[in-house]
Amino acid sequence: MSATVIAPLDDLVPGTVKRFEIEGRLVAVVRIDDSVYAIGDTCSHGNVSLSEGEVLCDDLELECWKHGSTFSLITGEPLMLPAIKPVPVYSASVVDGNIVIDVERSTPASTPDPEGAES
Ligand code: FES
DSSP states (O other): OOEEEEEEGGGSOTTEEEEEEETTEEEEEEEETTEEEEEESBOSSSSOBGGGSEEEGGGTEEEOTTTOOEEETTTOOBOSTTOOSOOOEEEEEEETTEEEEEEEEEOOSSSOOOTTOOO
């Protein structure tokens, strides 16, 4: 399996997030205007559903309701403590008015992680 049609785009109100289980993975699917984003639904700081958090449309982030960490919808990286580990990012698109997610195509952080990269 690869890309999965999960719902009509119209099922998701702009500026909101909804949780889907896709091939055994819990995925938070976010709609901002007519674009969709998909990241792992479980906060990397605790066993909390990110889809119960708030969508920060202008920043393309999803905020964990528990302690306030925000995660980039583009890279999955946490942008606010206390979370320090990223969540997975999945390929998400709109095809013929339907939301299509491919959980086998994780999008790693914006740039590839070259081996030996130091920070
Ligand atoms: S459980 Fe999400 S920030 Fe703590």
